[in-house]
Amino acid sequence: MANPSILILAGDGIGPEVMTEVKKVINWFGAKRDVAFDVSEDLVGGAAYDVHGVPLSDETMAKAQEVDAVLLGAVGGPKYDVLDFSVKPERGLLRLRKEMDLYSNLRPAQCFDALADFSSLKKDVVAGLDIMIVRELTSGIYFGEPRGIIVENNERVGINTQRYTESEIERVARSAFELAKRRGNKVCSMEKANVMESGILWREVVQRVHDEEYPEVELSHMYADAGAMQLCRAPKQFDVIVTDNLFGDLLSDAAAMLTGSLGMLPSASLGAPMANGRPKAMYEPVHGSAPDIAGQGKANPIACILSFSMALRYSFDLGAEADRLEAAVEKVLADGVRTADLLGPEGGVPVSTSEMGDKIIEAL
Ligand code: ATP
Ligand code: MG
Numbered sequence: 001m002a003n004p005s006i007l008i009l010a011g012d013g014i015g016p017e018v019m020t021e022v023k024k025v026i027n028w029f030g031a032k033r034d035v036a037f038d039v040s041e042d043l044v045g046g047a048a049y050d051v052h053g054v055p056l057s058d059e060t061m062a063k064a065q066e067v068d069a070v071l072l073g074a075v076g077g078p079k080y081d082v083l084d085f086s087v088k089p090e091r092g093l094l095r096l097r098k099e100m101d102l103y104s105n106l107r108p109a110q111c112f113d114a115l116a117d118f119s120s121l122k123k124d125v126v127a128g129l130d131i132m133i134v135r136e137l138t139s140g141i142y143f144g145e146p147r148g149i150i151v152e153n154n155e156r157v158g159i160n161t162q163r164y165t166e167s168e169i170e171r172v173a174r175s176a177f178e179l180a181k182r183r184g185n186k187v188c189s190m191e192k193a194n195v196m197e198s199g200i201l202w203r204e205v206v207q208r209v210h211d212e213e214y215p216e217v218e219l220s221h222m223y224a225d226a227g228a229m230q231l232c233r234a235p236k237q238f239d240v241i242v243t244d245n246l247f248g249d250l251l252s253d254a255a256a257m258l259t260g261s262l263g264m265l266p267s268a269s270l271g272a273p274m275a276n277g278r279p280k281a282m283y284e285p286v287h288g289s290a291p292d293i294a295g296q297g298k299a300n301p302i303a304c305i306l307s308f309s310m311a312l313r314y315s316f317d318l319g320a321e322a323d324r325l326e327a328a329v330e331k332v333l334a335d336g337v338r339t340a341d342l343l344g345p346e347g348g349v350p351v352s353t354s355e356m357g358d359k360i361i362e363a364l
Contacts, residue, residue, distance in 0.1 A: 026308065193223070300339040
Protein backbone atom coordinates (compact mmCIF):
# COMPACT_ATOMS: atom_id res chain seq x y z
CA MET A 1 0.00 0.00 0.00
CA ALA A 2 1.23 3.50 -0.79
CA ASN A 3 2.44 5.62 2.08
CA PRO A 4 0.04 8.30 3.29
CA SER A 5 0.74 11.61 1.59
CA ILE A 6 1.50 15.02 3.05
CA LEU A 7 1.74 18.31 1.19
CA ILE A 8 3.93 20.87 2.97
CA LEU A 9 3.15 24.52 2.29
CA ALA A 10 5.68 26.39 4.43
CA GLY A 11 4.68 29.88 3.26
CA ASP A 12 6.26 33.09 4.49
CA GLY A 13 8.11 34.65 7.42
CA ILE A 14 8.80 32.12 10.17
CA GLY A 15 6.70 29.51 8.28
CA PRO A 16 9.68 27.92 6.51
CA GLU A 17 11.80 28.12 9.69
CA VAL A 18 9.36 26.20 11.88
CA MET A 19 8.55 23.80 9.02
CA THR A 20 12.24 22.84 8.76
CA GLU A 21 11.95 21.47 12.30
CA VAL A 22 8.75 19.58 11.43
CA LYS A 23 10.59 17.95 8.53
CA LYS A 24 13.25 16.72 10.97
CA VAL A 25 10.45 15.16 13.01
CA ILE A 26 8.81 13.57 9.95
CA ASN A 27 12.18 12.12 8.91
CA TRP A 28 12.73 10.76 12.40
CA PHE A 29 9.41 8.92 12.32
CA GLY A 30 10.31 7.48 8.90
CA ALA A 31 13.76 6.33 9.99
CA LYS A 32 13.11 5.17 13.56
CA ARG A 33 9.45 4.22 13.77
CA ASP A 34 8.85 2.94 10.26
CA VAL A 35 6.08 5.51 9.89
CA ALA A 36 6.80 6.80 6.40
CA PHE A 37 4.99 9.50 4.45
CA ASP A 38 5.16 10.64 0.85
CA VAL A 39 6.05 14.28 1.40
CA SER A 40 5.84 16.91 -1.31
CA GLU A 41 6.37 20.63 -0.98
CA ASP A 42 4.91 23.65 -2.70
CA LEU A 43 4.42 27.39 -2.38
CA VAL A 44 1.66 29.39 -0.74
CA GLY A 45 1.14 33.03 0.23
CA GLY A 46 3.73 35.66 -0.64
CA ALA A 47 6.19 32.95 -1.65
CA ALA A 48 3.72 31.74 -4.30
CA TYR A 49 2.91 35.30 -5.37
CA ASP A 50 6.60 36.01 -5.98
CA VAL A 51 6.81 33.08 -8.39
CA HIS A 52 3.33 32.75 -9.91
CA GLY A 53 1.70 36.15 -9.33
CA VAL A 54 -1.04 34.46 -7.25
CA PRO A 55 -0.96 33.35 -3.58
CA LEU A 56 -2.03 29.81 -4.51
CA SER A 57 -1.71 28.32 -7.97
CA ASP A 58 -4.36 26.01 -9.45
CA GLU A 59 -1.77 23.20 -9.55
CA THR A 60 -1.08 23.59 -5.82
CA MET A 61 -4.81 23.72 -5.09
CA ALA A 62 -5.30 20.48 -7.03
CA LYS A 63 -2.46 18.79 -5.11
CA ALA A 64 -3.98 19.90 -1.80
CA GLN A 65 -7.24 18.19 -2.79
CA GLU A 66 -5.44 14.90 -3.47
CA VAL A 67 -3.16 14.45 -0.46
CA ASP A 68 -4.15 12.92 2.87
CA ALA A 69 -3.08 16.02 4.79
CA VAL A 70 -1.78 19.52 4.15
CA LEU A 71 0.74 21.00 6.62
CA LEU A 72 0.81 24.76 6.42
CA GLY A 73 3.35 27.15 7.99
CA ALA A 74 2.19 30.77 7.82
CA VAL A 75 1.47 33.38 5.16
CA GLY A 76 1.92 37.11 4.79
CA GLY A 77 4.41 39.84 5.58
CA PRO A 78 4.90 43.60 5.26
CA LYS A 79 6.32 43.19 1.75
CA TYR A 80 2.86 42.14 0.53
CA ASP A 81 0.76 44.75 2.33
CA VAL A 82 0.59 46.90 -0.80
CA LEU A 83 -0.89 44.11 -2.95
CA ASP A 84 -4.44 44.15 -4.23
CA PHE A 85 -6.86 42.27 -1.96
CA SER A 86 -7.42 39.56 -4.58
CA VAL A 87 -3.78 38.42 -4.51
CA LYS A 88 -2.91 39.04 -0.85
CA PRO A 89 -1.08 36.07 0.76
CA GLU A 90 -4.03 35.42 3.13
CA ARG A 91 -6.22 34.75 0.10
CA GLY A 92 -4.17 31.61 -0.55
CA LEU A 93 -5.11 30.28 2.84
CA LEU A 94 -8.78 31.23 2.42
CA ARG A 95 -8.91 29.46 -0.94
CA LEU A 96 -7.56 26.27 0.61
CA ARG A 97 -10.11 26.37 3.44
CA LYS A 98 -12.98 27.20 1.10
CA GLU A 99 -12.27 24.74 -1.72
CA MET A 100 -11.38 21.88 0.63
CA ASP A 101 -14.57 22.78 2.55
CA LEU A 102 -12.85 22.56 5.94
CA TYR A 103 -15.85 23.16 8.14
CA SER A 104 -14.52 21.91 11.44
CA ASN A 105 -11.71 23.87 13.07
CA LEU A 106 -10.01 22.14 15.98
CA ARG A 107 -8.04 24.18 18.45
CA PRO A 108 -6.68 22.36 21.45
CA ALA A 109 -5.76 24.27 24.58
CA GLN A 110 -3.29 22.10 26.36
CA CYS A 111 -1.13 23.25 29.21
CA PHE A 112 2.20 21.53 29.58
CA ASP A 113 3.08 21.28 33.27
CA ALA A 114 6.41 22.98 32.75
CA LEU A 115 4.65 26.06 31.40
CA ALA A 116 1.82 26.28 33.96
CA ASP A 117 3.48 29.33 35.54
CA PHE A 118 3.46 30.96 32.15
CA SER A 119 -0.29 31.03 31.74
CA SER A 120 -2.33 34.13 32.42
CA LEU A 121 -4.16 32.16 35.12
CA LYS A 122 -3.23 30.60 38.43
CA LYS A 123 -1.23 27.41 38.16
CA ASP A 124 -3.82 25.11 39.75
CA VAL A 125 -6.49 26.36 37.32
CA VAL A 126 -4.50 25.38 34.22
CA ALA A 127 -1.93 22.71 35.17
CA GLY A 128 -2.79 19.58 33.21
CA LEU A 129 -5.41 21.38 31.14
CA ASP A 130 -6.29 19.51 27.92
CA ILE A 131 -9.40 20.71 26.12
CA MET A 132 -10.42 20.98 22.48
CA ILE A 133 -12.52 23.71 20.93
CA VAL A 134 -14.33 22.74 17.73
CA ARG A 135 -15.34 25.85 15.81
CA GLU A 136 -17.66 25.72 12.80
CA LEU A 137 -15.59 27.42 10.12
CA THR A 138 -17.49 27.79 6.86
CA SER A 139 -20.90 29.23 7.75
CA GLY A 140 -22.65 31.42 10.32
CA ILE A 141 -22.48 35.16 10.59
CA TYR A 142 -19.25 35.47 8.58
CA PHE A 143 -21.03 34.25 5.45
CA GLY A 144 -24.79 34.72 6.04
CA GLU A 145 -26.85 36.84 3.63
CA PRO A 146 -28.06 39.56 3.59
CA ARG A 147 -24.99 41.47 4.61
CA GLY A 148 -23.68 44.93 3.90
CA ILE A 149 -23.95 48.56 4.87
CA ILE A 150 -27.20 50.11 3.62
CA VAL A 151 -28.87 53.50 4.07
CA GLU A 152 -32.18 53.58 5.91
CA ASN A 153 -33.97 56.71 7.16
CA ASN A 154 -30.95 58.80 6.20
CA GLU A 155 -28.47 56.85 8.24
CA ARG A 156 -26.22 53.93 7.49
CA VAL A 157 -27.00 50.48 8.85
CA GLY A 158 -24.48 47.65 9.14
CA ILE A 159 -26.04 44.23 8.56
CA ASN A 160 -24.83 40.69 9.10
CA THR A 161 -26.91 37.58 9.24
CA GLN A 162 -26.36 34.58 11.47
CA ARG A 163 -27.56 31.61 9.47
CA TYR A 164 -27.12 27.85 9.95
CA THR A 165 -28.74 24.97 8.11
CA GLU A 166 -29.45 21.71 9.91
CA SER A 167 -26.89 19.85 7.81
CA GLU A 168 -24.18 22.39 8.63
CA ILE A 169 -24.84 21.91 12.33
CA GLU A 170 -25.07 18.13 11.98
CA ARG A 171 -21.68 17.72 10.33
CA VAL A 172 -19.75 19.83 12.81
CA ALA A 173 -21.57 18.15 15.70
CA ARG A 174 -20.51 14.74 14.35
CA SER A 175 -16.95 15.96 14.10
CA ALA A 176 -17.07 16.98 17.78
CA PHE A 177 -18.61 13.69 18.94
CA GLU A 178 -16.07 11.66 16.95
CA LEU A 179 -13.27 13.61 18.63
CA ALA A 180 -14.79 13.18 22.06
CA LYS A 181 -14.83 9.40 21.58
CA ARG A 182 -11.03 9.47 21.22
CA ARG A 183 -10.59 11.80 24.18
CA GLY A 184 -12.59 12.31 27.38
CA ASN A 185 -15.96 11.29 25.89
CA LYS A 186 -17.57 14.61 26.82
CA VAL A 187 -18.98 17.39 24.64
CA CYS A 188 -20.27 20.78 25.73
CA SER A 189 -22.18 22.65 23.02
CA MET A 190 -22.28 26.45 23.29
CA GLU A 191 -24.74 28.88 21.67
CA LYS A 192 -27.15 31.60 22.75
CA ALA A 193 -30.45 29.75 22.43
CA ASN A 194 -31.91 32.24 24.90
CA VAL A 195 -31.71 35.10 22.38
CA MET A 196 -31.00 33.62 18.93
CA GLU A 197 -33.12 31.44 16.62
CA SER A 198 -29.96 29.91 15.14
CA GLY A 199 -29.01 29.02 18.72
CA ILE A 200 -32.33 27.24 19.28
CA LEU A 201 -31.80 25.19 16.11
CA TRP A 202 -28.15 24.56 17.02
CA ARG A 203 -29.08 23.14 20.42
CA GLU A 204 -31.87 20.99 19.01
CA VAL A 205 -29.76 19.52 16.19
CA VAL A 206 -26.70 18.82 18.37
CA GLN A 207 -28.99 17.04 20.85
CA ARG A 208 -30.59 14.97 18.06
CA VAL A 209 -27.23 13.94 16.54
CA HIS A 210 -26.19 12.93 20.04
CA ASP A 211 -29.33 10.91 20.81
CA GLU A 212 -29.40 9.13 17.45
CA GLU A 213 -25.70 8.53 16.81
CA TYR A 214 -23.60 9.14 19.92
CA PRO A 215 -25.72 8.37 23.01
CA GLU A 216 -22.60 7.04 24.78
CA VAL A 217 -20.93 10.47 24.75
CA GLU A 218 -21.79 12.80 27.62
CA LEU A 219 -23.43 15.96 26.22
CA SER A 220 -24.18 19.25 27.92
CA HIS A 221 -25.34 22.65 26.62
CA MET A 222 -24.23 26.05 27.83
CA TYR A 223 -24.97 29.62 26.78
CA ALA A 224 -21.80 30.95 25.21
CA ASP A 225 -21.46 33.85 27.64
CA ALA A 226 -21.64 31.50 30.60
CA GLY A 227 -19.23 29.24 28.73
CA ALA A 228 -16.71 32.08 28.40
CA MET A 229 -16.91 32.62 32.13
CA GLN A 230 -16.51 28.93 32.94
CA LEU A 231 -13.60 28.68 30.53
CA CYS A 232 -11.71 31.25 32.59
CA ARG A 233 -12.95 30.10 35.99
CA ALA A 234 -12.55 26.33 35.73
CA PRO A 235 -11.44 25.27 32.25
CA LYS A 236 -10.63 21.69 33.28
CA GLN A 237 -14.36 20.87 33.53
CA PHE A 238 -14.41 20.70 29.70
CA ASP A 239 -13.21 18.10 27.23
CA VAL A 240 -14.59 19.03 23.78
CA ILE A 241 -16.46 22.31 23.24
CA VAL A 242 -18.42 22.64 19.99
CA THR A 243 -19.65 26.03 18.88
CA ASP A 244 -20.40 28.23 15.89
CA ASN A 245 -18.06 30.35 13.83
CA LEU A 246 -18.31 33.61 15.77
CA PHE A 247 -18.43 32.21 19.30
CA GLY A 248 -15.67 29.78 18.32
CA ASP A 249 -13.47 32.65 17.21
CA LEU A 250 -13.82 34.36 20.60
CA LEU A 251 -13.72 31.26 22.79
CA SER A 252 -10.69 29.73 21.08
CA ASP A 253 -8.67 32.93 21.43
CA ALA A 254 -9.63 33.12 25.10
CA ALA A 255 -8.68 29.45 25.55
CA ALA A 256 -5.36 30.12 23.83
CA MET A 257 -4.37 32.52 26.57
CA LEU A 258 -4.92 29.83 29.17
CA THR A 259 -1.84 28.05 27.94
CA GLY A 260 0.89 30.64 27.45
CA SER A 261 2.62 31.49 24.19
CA LEU A 262 1.25 31.74 20.67
CA GLY A 263 4.31 29.70 19.74
CA MET A 264 2.78 26.63 21.43
CA LEU A 265 -0.64 26.43 19.77
CA PRO A 266 -1.47 23.98 16.97
CA SER A 267 -4.69 23.69 14.98
CA ALA A 268 -6.44 21.40 12.54
CA SER A 269 -9.17 22.13 10.02
CA LEU A 270 -11.15 19.10 8.89
CA GLY A 271 -13.70 18.55 6.14
CA ALA A 272 -15.79 15.68 4.88
CA PRO A 273 -14.36 12.14 4.73
CA MET A 274 -12.57 11.29 1.45
CA ALA A 275 -12.87 7.99 -0.43
CA ASN A 276 -10.24 6.41 1.86
CA GLY A 277 -12.27 7.39 4.94
CA ARG A 278 -9.83 10.07 6.08
CA PRO A 279 -11.20 13.58 6.46
CA LYS A 280 -9.94 16.33 4.18
CA ALA A 281 -7.46 18.01 6.47
CA MET A 282 -5.13 20.93 6.89
CA TYR A 283 -2.88 21.40 9.93
CA GLU A 284 -1.25 24.67 10.87
CA PRO A 285 0.08 26.59 13.86
CA VAL A 286 -2.29 29.25 15.23
CA HIS A 287 0.41 31.92 14.98
CA GLY A 288 1.09 33.96 11.86
CA SER A 289 4.26 34.68 9.90
CA ALA A 290 5.69 36.87 12.70
CA PRO A 291 7.70 39.20 10.45
CA ASP A 292 9.24 40.87 13.52
CA ILE A 293 11.29 37.76 14.34
CA ALA A 294 11.56 36.11 10.90
CA GLY A 295 15.02 35.07 9.75
CA GLN A 296 16.56 35.32 13.22
CA GLY A 297 16.24 31.76 14.48
CA LYS A 298 13.98 32.97 17.28
CA ALA A 299 10.69 31.30 16.30
CA ASN A 300 9.29 28.57 18.51
CA PRO A 301 8.67 25.52 16.28
CA ILE A 302 6.49 23.70 18.85
CA ALA A 303 3.12 24.99 17.52
CA CYS A 304 3.98 23.61 14.10
CA ILE A 305 5.38 20.36 15.51
CA LEU A 306 2.22 19.86 17.58
CA SER A 307 0.19 20.52 14.42
CA PHE A 308 1.98 17.55 12.86
CA SER A 309 1.13 15.58 15.99
CA MET A 310 -2.54 16.39 15.37
CA ALA A 311 -2.09 15.08 11.82
CA LEU A 312 -0.69 11.82 13.22
CA ARG A 313 -3.74 11.52 15.45
CA TYR A 314 -6.61 12.74 13.29
CA SER A 315 -5.53 11.96 9.71
CA PHE A 316 -3.40 8.88 10.17
CA ASP A 317 -4.84 7.18 13.24
CA LEU A 318 -1.40 7.09 14.84
CA GLY A 319 -2.45 8.17 18.30
CA ALA A 320 0.40 6.34 20.01
CA GLU A 321 2.96 8.09 17.81
CA ALA A 322 1.27 11.43 18.52
CA ASP A 323 1.50 10.66 22.25
CA ARG A 324 5.20 9.90 21.77
CA LEU A 325 5.81 13.23 20.05
CA GLU A 326 3.86 15.19 22.66
CA ALA A 327 5.77 13.42 25.44
CA ALA A 328 9.03 14.47 23.78
CA VAL A 329 7.85 18.10 23.73
CA GLU A 330 6.83 17.80 27.39
CA LYS A 331 10.24 16.34 28.29
CA VAL A 332 12.15 19.14 26.56
CA LEU A 333 10.03 21.78 28.29
CA ALA A 334 10.46 20.05 31.64
CA ASP A 335 14.23 20.17 31.06
CA GLY A 336 13.91 23.96 30.90
CA VAL A 337 14.68 24.26 27.19
CA ARG A 338 13.14 27.54 26.01
CA THR A 339 12.87 29.56 22.82
CA ALA A 340 12.77 33.30 23.51
CA ASP A 341 8.95 33.48 23.65
CA LEU A 342 8.95 30.97 26.55
CA LEU A 343 11.66 32.61 28.62
CA GLY A 344 9.97 33.98 31.72
CA PRO A 345 11.41 35.31 34.97
CA GLU A 346 12.22 31.75 36.12
CA GLY A 347 14.72 31.48 33.27
CA GLY A 348 15.70 28.33 31.44
CA VAL A 349 18.06 27.13 28.74
CA PRO A 350 17.71 29.59 25.83
CA VAL A 351 17.73 27.89 22.42
CA SER A 352 17.21 28.82 18.78
CA THR A 353 14.51 27.41 16.51
CA SER A 354 16.73 24.64 15.16
CA GLU A 355 18.18 23.79 18.58
CA MET A 356 14.62 23.35 19.88
CA GLY A 357 13.95 20.95 16.98
CA ASP A 358 17.14 19.02 17.76
CA LYS A 359 16.24 18.74 21.46
CA ILE A 360 12.83 17.32 20.56
CA ILE A 361 14.46 14.77 18.24
CA GLU A 362 16.85 13.81 21.06
CA ALA A 363 13.91 13.39 23.43
CA LEU A 364 12.13 11.23 20.85
P1 ATP B 1 -1.33 37.14 11.41
O1 ATP B 1 -2.02 38.34 10.88
O2 ATP B 1 -0.75 36.27 10.35
O3 ATP B 1 -2.13 36.41 12.44
P2 ATP B 1 0.00 38.55 13.49
O4 ATP B 1 1.00 39.64 13.32
O5 ATP B 1 -1.36 38.86 13.97
O6 ATP B 1 -0.05 37.71 12.15
P3 ATP B 1 1.76 36.58 14.50
O7 ATP B 1 2.48 36.61 13.22
O8 ATP B 1 1.27 35.30 14.97
O9 ATP B 1 0.53 37.51 14.53
O10 ATP B 1 2.71 37.23 15.60
C1 ATP B 1 2.23 37.88 16.77
C2 ATP B 1 3.41 38.02 17.74
O11 ATP B 1 3.68 36.76 18.35
C3 ATP B 1 4.67 38.47 17.05
O12 ATP B 1 5.20 39.57 17.73
C4 ATP B 1 5.60 37.29 17.09
O13 ATP B 1 6.89 37.69 17.40
C5 ATP B 1 5.03 36.37 18.16
N1 ATP B 1 5.07 34.97 17.66
C6 ATP B 1 4.21 34.43 16.80
N2 ATP B 1 4.53 33.17 16.53
C7 ATP B 1 5.64 32.89 17.23
C8 ATP B 1 6.48 31.74 17.36
N3 ATP B 1 6.24 30.59 16.71
N4 ATP B 1 7.55 31.82 18.17
C9 ATP B 1 7.81 32.96 18.83
N5 ATP B 1 7.07 34.07 18.76
C10 ATP B 1 5.99 34.06 17.97
MG1 MG C 1 -3.28 37.75 13.88
